[in-house]
Amino acid sequence: MRSPQPLRNGGDNSCSPSHPPRFHSTVAEHKLRRFNSLILVFRLTSFSFSLASSVFMLTNTRGSDSPHWYHYDTFRFVLAANAIVAVYSMFEMGASVWEISRGATLFPEVLQIWFDFGHDQVFAYLLLSASAAGTSMARTLREMDTCTASNVFCVQSDIAIALGYAAFLFLGFTSLLTGFRVVCFIIKGSRFHL
Amino acid sequence: MRSPQPLRNGGDNSCSPSHPPRFHSTVAEHKLRRFNSLILVFRLTSFSFSLASSVFMLTNTRGSDSPHWYHYDTFRFVLAANAIVAVYSMFEMGASVWEISRGATLFPEVLQIWFDFGHDQVFAYLLLSASAAGTSMARTLREMDTCTASNVFCVQSDIAIALGYAAFLFLGFTSLLTGFRVVCFIIKGSRFHL
Numbered sequence: 408m409r410s411p412q413p414l415r416n417g418g419d420n421s422c423s424p425s426h427p428p429r430f431h432s433t434v435a436e437h438k439l440r441r442f443n444s445l446i447l448v449f450r451l452t453s454f455s456f457s458l459a460s461s462v463f464m465l466t467n468t469r470g471s472d473s474p475h476w477y478h479y480d481t482f483r484f485v486l487a488a489n490a491i492v493a494v495y496s497m498f499e500m501g502a503s504v505w506e507i508s509r510g511a512t513l514f515p516e517v518l519q520i521w522f523d524f525g526h527d528q529v530f531a532y533l534l535l536s537a538s539a540a541g542t543s544m545a546r547t548l549r550e551m552d553t554c555t556a557s558n559v560f561c562v563q564s565d566i567a568i569a570l571g572y573a574a575f576l577f578l579g580f581t582s583l584l585t586g587f588r589v590v591c592f593i594i595k596g597s598r599f600h601l
Numbered sequence: 602m603r604s605p606q607p608l609r610n611g612g613d614n615s616c617s618p619s620h621p622p623r624f625h626s627t628v629a630e631h632k633l634r635r636f637n638s639l640i641l642v643f644r645l646t647s648f649s650f651s652l653a654s655s656v657f658m659l660t661n662t663r664g665s666d667s668p669h670w671y672h673y674d675t676f677r678f679v680l681a682a683n684a685i686v687a688v689y690s691m692f693e694m695g696a697s698v699w700e701i702s703r704g705a706t707l708f709p710e711v712l713q714i715w716f717d718f719g720h721d722q723v724f725a726y727l728l729l730s731a732s733a734a735g736t737s738m739a740r741t742l743r744e745m746d747t748c749t750a751s752n753v754f755c756v757q758s759d760i761a762i763a764l765g766y767a768a769f770l771f772l773g774f775t776s777l778l779t780g781f782r783v784v785c786f787i788i789k790g791s792r793f794h795l
Contacts, residue, residue: 481737532729539730540737543675547741594788 440507446584447503453577454496457534460489460570467563474553474560481544482564488537489571492530492578499523520585520592527582534575541568634701640778641697647771648690651728654683654764661757668747668754675738676758682731683765686724686772693717714779714786721776728769735762 464486468475476482502513502523512519545564548554554561591597658680662669670676696707696717706713739758742748748755785791 480740532726535726535730536733540733543734543737544741546674547738590784590787593784 443503443507446581447500449577449581450496450500450503453574453581454493454500456570456574456577457489457492457496460567460574461486461493463563463567463570467560473557479544481540485537485541485568485571488533489574492534492574495526495530520589524585524589527578527585531575531578531582534571534578538568538571538575541571637697637701640775641694643771643775644690644694644697647768647775648687648694650764650768650771651683651686651690654761654768655680655687657757657761657764661754667751673738675734679731679735679762679765682727683768686728686768689720689724714783718779718783721772721779725769725772725776728765728772732762732765732769735765
């Protein structure tokens with residue numbers, strides 16, 4: 408399903424409403440491609456961090472005498488949130504690659520714009536709350552005997568949570584860019600006013 | 602310090618860029634007042650919840666044999682986040698009342714618009730992460746002996762955290778409205794295109 412609205416091209420890449428689209432420009436097209444590539448890079452980084460966080464948490468179990476991540480609700484929440492963000496980022500990377508290569512959005516443009524921004528916001532909140540909850544749990548474990556008995560478990564949990572924060576950071580940056588696209592769409596009826 | 606830009610008035614309250622300001626309309630002015638009043642109501646609700654949460658957490662201490670909120674880092678974080686949001690909401694309520702009564706923003710318009718939206722976003726993230734961390738800690742306490750020894754302490758902590766979530770919800774609603782004002786400002790150079 409492609410966007411019903413074709414790309415519009417003009418003189419610059421700002422989303423000022425005062426300049427209507429004028430003529431096809433390779434410079435403008437290059438700028439749009441660069442903007443979309445930046446989104447792709449942020450998504451890739453966010454995907455990498457959230458996937459790494461999920462893997463770190465998932466493999467945080469060694470032997471029957473050591474604590475396991477699935478014994479703690481909070482760590483299950485951290486894993487779930489990071490896994491969700493990893494899957495979402497992978498899907499969005501596909502959508503970005505489609506957009507860069509074909510010059511059209513995967514869903515109809517208006518849907519794509521709001522879908523991206525809405526999900527970026529919601530998942531950023533989800534990831535931050537999971538990481539904050541994880542931090543609280545990790546600190547609590549340090550005050551108990553768990554970490555003296557199995558320090559590796561605590562260190563690996565800390566790393567997983569830190570990776571979750573990094574994923575949140577890049578998801579937040581992406582959210583700013585997709586927010587900018589929403590504003591451009593409201594102004595000009597096009598996701599990016601070239 | 603008043604806004605250097607006077608209010609502009611037109612036919613409707615949408616922020617479509619296609620209709621330039623036309624004439625002064627009492628209906629349009631009434632609509633702007635209603636929009637600002639809605640923001641004020643949300644801020645008041647957010648303030649009430651965050652203040653109540655702070656008070657509930659602050660008074661969660663009874664006798665020397667019972668646990669105290671300040672023994673737990675997470676509960677200190679919950680209290681601090683709610684107190685910050687309460688103070689911020691109180692300040693913003695003052696700014697809203699000023700705007701409704703005088704028809705001009707407290708700071709220069711562009712600063713006020715971005716200040717409101719930026720702080721709403723940041724404090725919403727702060728409050729959610731504090732509440733999520735608090736939830737994690739409250740669940741941990743229930744699994745330990747703390748809650749069997751002093752159930753009232755745990756119940757009161759739960760209430761404080763729940764009030765924090767409510768404050769976050771209304772701060773989120775306010776953030777949507779101030780986000781709408783930012784979009785209107787970008788489009789028309791006025792915080793609300795009447």
